[in-house]
Each structure stands twice: as C-alpha cells, then as structure tokens.
Amino acid sequence: MKSVVNPLFKLLLIEDDKTLFNEIKDRLAGWSYDVYGIDDFSQVIQEFTIIKPDLVIIDIQLPKFDGFHWCRMIRSHSNVPILFLSSRDHPTDMVMSMQLGADDFIQKPFHFDVLIAKIQAILRRVYNYNNNPILLKTWCGATVDYEKNTVTNDSGSVELTKNEIYILKLLIEQKNKIVSREELIKSLWDDERFVSDNTLTVNVNRLRKKLDELGLGQIIETKVGQGYIAKEEASFR
Structure with missing residues (x-):
C-alpha cells in the first residue's frame, strides 16, 4: 500500500x-x-x-x-x-x-x-x-520561533527557510554536542541515498550567513569529519 x-x-x-x-x-x-x-x-x-x-x-x-x-x-x-x-x-x-x-x-x-x-x-x-508544542526557544540570547521560522535578538531578526530552521532546531536540541552529518541528512531528507552531501553543506552555510547578521554565525561550528555543533555558553542558559 x-x-x-x-x-x-x-x-x-x-x-x-x-x-x-x-x-x-x-x-x-x-x-x-x-x-x-x-x-x-x-x-x-x-x-x-x-x-x-x-x-x-x-x-x-x-x-x-x-x-x-x-x-x-x-x-x-x-x-x-x-x-x-x-x-x-x-x-x-x-x-x-x-x-x-x-x-x-x-x-x-x-x-x-x-x-x-x-x-x-x-x-x-x-x-x-511544527506540531511540536514547543514553538519558541531561547538560544544564545536569541528567540527562535519554530512556527514563524525566525531568529530574533537585540541586533534584529532574520527569516529562515524550512530547511534552515529545521537544521537549527536539530542542532539546538542537542546544543554543545556534535550532530553528525549523517543524522542531519537522515532527519532532513529521510533517505540519504538520494541526497548529495554538498546539499547539507550549502544549507548550513546559508544558515550561518543569516545568523551572522545577528552575530551568531560563528556559534555553529563545523567539526571536520564529524558534523556540526551549536554552542551555548553557560551565561546564555
């Protein structure tokens, strides 16, 4: 069926x-x-x-x-x-x-x-x-709105695409921990056999570029050969 x-x-x-x-x-x-x-x-x-x-x-x-x-x-x-x-x-x-x-x-x-x-x-x-009841998340002094696909802090607000907000959501949910490229690809596109590895790279780079407008781009780090990590210092928690 x-x-x-x-x-x-x-x-x-x-x-x-x-x-x-x-x-x-x-x-x-x-x-x-x-x-x-x-x-x-x-x-x-x-x-x-x-x-x-x-x-x-x-x-x-x-x-x-x-x-x-x-x-x-x-x-x-x-x-x-x-x-x-x-x-x-x-x-x-x-x-x-x-x-x-x-x-x-x-x-x-x-x-x-x-x-x-x-x-x-x-x-x-x-x-x-978006059926997840947690629609707002505070991260590094910014408010992440999963429903409106926006990130807002004192520097302003940026609007993300569905892919970008979903990547950020996955990283924030495991903040300060490495999320593997394989896990991200599997979560985003279900079957990694049909996805170019470069697709994920482009999406993450685009997300970083937008977060740079809020001074947050460098907080998402690349761990070569492993994946990505969304950092959050204790002072932001």
Whole structure:
C-alpha cells in the first residue's frame, strides 16, 4: 500500500515540457496529490498567488525567465518549500538553487521513486514537525520561533527557510554536542541515498550567513569529519 502523506496537498509544477509535465502529473495523481501547472510563464507569481500551493516543483530552464528568477520571486512572497528539477549537470546549479532558498534538487533524468521520496520527505518535514508544542526557544540570547521560522535578538531578526530552521532546531536540541552529518541528512531528507552531501553543506552555510547578521554565525561550528555543533555558553542558559 502506498504511504500518502496527505491527499489534500497541492503541488505547483512549473515545467514547460508538456510531455514531462503530463507524465509527472499523472504519476503524482496516483499518489493523491493535486497538481497544478502554469499556462503563462510570464505570470508565474500571479498564478502562484492564486493556487497557494503547499510545494513548488520548478525547472531551471523555462520560457521568459529561468527557474532561479522565479525562485527569488517566490521567496520574496513565501517560505513554501521549493524542489528544483534540472537537466543541467553543472554543480553550480544545485549550489545556486540552495543559496536562493530551495529545499532540494533533482537532476533529470530521474527515477520517479526518487521524486516521490523527496516530495514526501519535504512535506513531512515542513507540515508535520511544527506540531511540536514547543514553538519558541531561547538560544544564545536569541528567540527562535519554530512556527514563524525566525531568529530574533537585540541586533534584529532574520527569516529562515524550512530547511534552515529545521537544521537549527536539530542542532539546538542537542546544543554543545556534535550532530553528525549523517543524522542531519537522515532527519532532513529521510533517505540519504538520494541526497548529495554538498546539499547539507550549502544549507548550513546559508544558515550561518543569516545568523551572522545577528552575530551568531560563528556559534555553529563545523567539526571536520564529524558534523556540526551549536554552542551555548553557560551565561546564555
């Protein structure tokens, strides 16, 4: 029996290859996902606003503007999870997508089971973990809001993506202890076989860069060959 995360999830598939779009839509419909497409590729944000999807799947090479452009635009409006598809195999494409706030990346051609595994992992992570009744956490003099995906201290406030807040949450829960890369990857993406090790690195670096705005970037340390640690001195406890 198929394990469906939620039959009511709406997915926006931004893909201009009609044959591939219809194939993916038909396959996802078999998993009870409601899949929408784009009719006018110059009106992506307008259609995104109308549809209000729970997950966006987007190709890099699109008419009018590329997927990176629309990822930037979507991120300026929403923290909805974004999964990139691409036939391009240059490593900088994956790095760029993660830096822009994407949650994951799949290179074409891909096996449909991999796509389903990634979709389900993202949806479980984004829409289930917030059921934790502890929504606010104090860490190093900052308030971490797991519901609003923000970190705030006297220096200001930064908004994190779903991946970034989840990584921070995992590290804070085991503060002053090393959390292995394997544990983080397994928690974030469920099946590490489908994940590039560089994906985690890009997400952690992006998290650090945002925390730098609050003077907290250096508190997350890399332990070479082991993982990461979120430090908290006694004076902050």
